[in-house]
Each structure stands twice: as C-alpha cells, then as structure tokens.
Amino acid sequence: MKTPSLEAILKNAYPVMPVIVIDELKSAIPLAHALANAGVKVLEITLRTECALMAIEQIKTALPELLVGAGTYTESNQLSAVIEAGGDFVVSPGINPTLLNAARHEDIPILPGVMTPSDILLAIEYGLDIVKLFPAASAGGVNYLKDLQGPFPKLKFCPTGGVNSKNYSAYLALDNVICVGGSWLAPSNRIKAQCWKEIEQTAKSIVGR
Numbered sequence: 001m002k003t004p005s006l007e008a009i010l011k012n013a014y015p016v017m018p019v020i021v022i023d024e025l026k027s028a029i030p031l032a033h034a035l036a037n038a039g040v041k042v043l044e045i046t047l048r049t050e051c052a053l054m055a056i057e058q059i060k061t062a063l064p065e066l067l068v069g070a071g072t073y074t075e076s077n078q079l080s081a082v083i084e085a086g087g088d089f090v091v092s093p094g095i096n097p098t099l100l101n102a103a104r105h106e107d108i109p110i111l112p113g114v115m116t117p118s119d120i121l122l123a124i125e126y127g128l129d130i131v132k133l134f135p136a137a138s139a140g141g142v143n144y145l146k147d148l149q150g151p152f153p154k155l156k157f158c159p160t161g162g163v164n165s166k167n168y169s170a171y172l173a174l175d176n177v178i179c180v181g182g183s184w185l186a187p188s189n190r191i192k193a194q195c196w197k198e199i200e201q202t203a204k205s206i207v208g209r
Contacts, residue, residue, distance in 0.1 A: 003088050006109040006130050009067050010158055010178045013042035016168060016206050018185040019071060019160060021046050027191050028055035029062050034196040035186065036063055038203035044091050044181060046071035047078060053085045060086035069111070076102035083108060091181075093134055095119050100126045111158060115139050120152055130156045130178060137162020142170050149176045165206070 010017070018035060020043060022028055028051075035043065045056050047070055056068050070082040073090035076098050082090060083106060092099055095112035103110035104126070113134035114120050123131045133139060136159035140147070145157060159171050160181035171180050185203045 003109065004067065006089060006111060006128075007156075007178070009042055009069070009089055009109060010111070010130060010156075012067060013158075013181075014179040015172055015208075016185060017042050017044055017069075017158065017179055017181045018203070019044045019046065019181045019183045020186050020191070021048055021183070021188050022051060022055045023049050023188070023192065025051040025054055025058070027194065028058045030194070030196050031186060031191055031199065032059040032063050032066060034200040035203050036066060038200045039207040040185070040203050041065075042067045042069070044069045044071040047074075047082075048072050053081050056082070056087050057085040073099065073110070079103065079106050079108065091132060095122055095131075097122075097126075100128075113160075117148075117151065120148070120155065124152075124155070129154060130158065132181065133157045133159045133161075135161030136171070136180075137167075141167075142174065145171070145174050145176060149174070152176075168206075 045052055059068055067088045069089040069091050070087040071091040073092040079102050089109040091111045093113040095114055111132045112123060113132045114123060156178040157176055158179050158181055163180045163182045164184050168180050171177050186199050190199055
C-alpha cells in the first residue's frame, strides 16, 4: 500500500501529533494502544534511544493502521533502517540538501524543521509546502507564524517545541498551521510509570474523539 502524502499524514495528525521518546521497548505497544484508543492516528517516535527503531517496527506490526514517523532524523544513513522498520515518514529538527535528497531518493515523506526564512526558501526550492517550525516557541511562537504568513502564504506549518496543553489552541487557530507536535500527550515520566489510562485520557481530551 502506498504511503500517504505528507499533507494527508498531517491532516490525520490534526490537532496534535504526539512526539514520543521510548526508553524501554516493553512500553511501545501498550503506549500505542492507549493513544490509538483515544483517537490518535499519527505518532512520531524519536530516534533518540537504542530501541526506537524496534519500537516503530513493533507498533506497525501490532497496529498497522497507525501512521508512524521517525523523528530526530539527522543523518541520511538512518533512512534505510527507518524504512525497514516500517516507518511511514521522517521528521527532522533541521533542513539541508543531504537529508532532503535522501528522502526524495527513497520516496519517503519528510517533514523538515525550519526556523528562518532562508530555511523556508530551501524547503520551497525542493517543492515542499509543509514544514515543521522548530523550536516554535523559541523562534517566536504564534506571532512569528503570523509574520511568516505574508511572505509565504501557501506554506503550512507543524509547530513543535514549546507547544503544550496551554498554548496549542492558539497555534491551531492560525490559517497556516496544519497541526502541532507535542510531547505532553505522552510525556516520558508517564511512559516510564506505565500510566496508560492517564495517557489515553489526556489524549482523548485533546483529540476529542
């Protein structure tokens, strides 16, 4: 089955794509079930831990209907392992031609991180119309996104970094925001404590399904 486009993935991620750090493999499937039960359809598993790729593989095997992205994509040689694990897309904290070309060559959707107009121009040069603003709060948050809408009216953003339960609605109210990314739906301390019901309830209150 062909992987959906980045636009389709992020529309499914609306309103919030959980950004997840999995330290222990045993947490992967119960966490995915908790989020799926709450109506979450798209996850980002960051490649910051040794078990991240195996977690992606296990989640895709157990819940193939979920769209699972590999976050913290920083080196092009990570791609083959992500694809082998069943990852549907990659998310990078930044942007450069090497990462973009590798994703294009492998035909896997990429959500690159941008922070400056120059970053955005590079994304546009590569034909992208959706990018991640990271770190969103440090970059200027909602006001910065409003400023970017003038020179880049066709671009959509997924703000991540400093987006939380108190301010995410302000981001979603902007016309140029397609969804937001955040770790508060499944914070590391709750994952470590195996608080699956609490994670499910938090996600359900946000996703509203």
